[in-house]
């Protein structure tokens with residue numbers, strides 16, 4: 001029986017990265033469906049849950065992709081409402097790589113320190129990756145501050161994550177180096193999740209910082225999000241702090257992405273969102 005993965009993308013052009021990762025994760029055929037919304041997804045879901053017999057339903061799965069995590073979440077939730085009884089297939093949410101990237105990042109953090117009781121700052125944490133990383137660190141017991149150029153955007157993200165995942169996050173607006181420095185006061189972990197090619201923190205801002213222990217940057221497009229580190233840093237020590245660049249945890253992200261796709265075909269009732277994908281990342285990180 002062929003392993004069929006329906007890539008339900010919320011954008012008008014389905015993401016190629018996710019298609020490739022899906023094949024690499026073991027799908028025999030990836031059916032790319034762009035333009036998916038809660039309003040038009042019903043017929044595809046019904047096709048996937050009714051066609052194959054119970055013993056073979058696990059060979060059909062769904063993968064929600066696209067650039068907007070809010071749209072992805074809404075689609076993921078809408079699809080779930082069409083499932084009932086044994087009429088369901090496994091599904092994964094990874095809009096903009098948010099879950100696999102944040103899971104890999106936080107699994108790397110865990111290799112160096114226990115987040116419980118630590119203060120973590122997610123710089124420009126309003127994007128898909130930052131939101132999910134904030135959730136994962138908070139679930140591990142860190143107190144987490146999410147920054148944005150607009151306080152209201154950070155507050156909206158914190159409220160949305162509280163509603164979806166039951167976590168408490170703090171929000172801060174940052175306008176300049178001084179306000180970023182104030183956010184880092186007492187911080188142990190800083191994770192930059194800003195847009196590609198935007199520097200958020202200079203080397204001078206973190207090199208002599210008295211409490212920071214771990215510096216991590218998700219941006220692989222120069223200039224990097226954090227100055228003074230290399231995108232290939234993978235637990236490198238700089239100025240007495242553990243440093244990770246985007247490529248330093250990017251390999252784990254890809255491994256996790258492929259592992260998640262493989263898991264979809266093991267049963268027909270798996271629903272992979274941030275916490276579940278983090279468990280897969282954690283196991284992959286420990287096995288390295």
Ligand SMILES: NC(=O)c1ccc[n+]([C@@H]2O[C@H](COP(=O)([O-])OP(=O)(O)OC[C@H]3O[C@@H](n4cnc5c(N)ncnc54)[C@H](OP(=O)(O)O)[C@@H]3O)[C@@H](O)[C@H]2O)c1
Nearest residue numbers: 097101124126127128129148149193194195196218219246
């Ligand atoms: N390593 C990997 O495997 C991997 C995988 C996927 C993505 N990534 C990278 O991870 C990072 C985060 O991805 P994402 O999709 O979550 O990011 P994103 O949505 O593109 O951007 C995140 C936030 O950056 C802020 N921002 C945008 N332009 C800015 C500017 N000029 N100055 C300061 N802040 C700015 C915005 O926050 P406010 O408007 O709220 O300030 C935005 O919400 C990106 O650099 C991406 O390339 C890495």
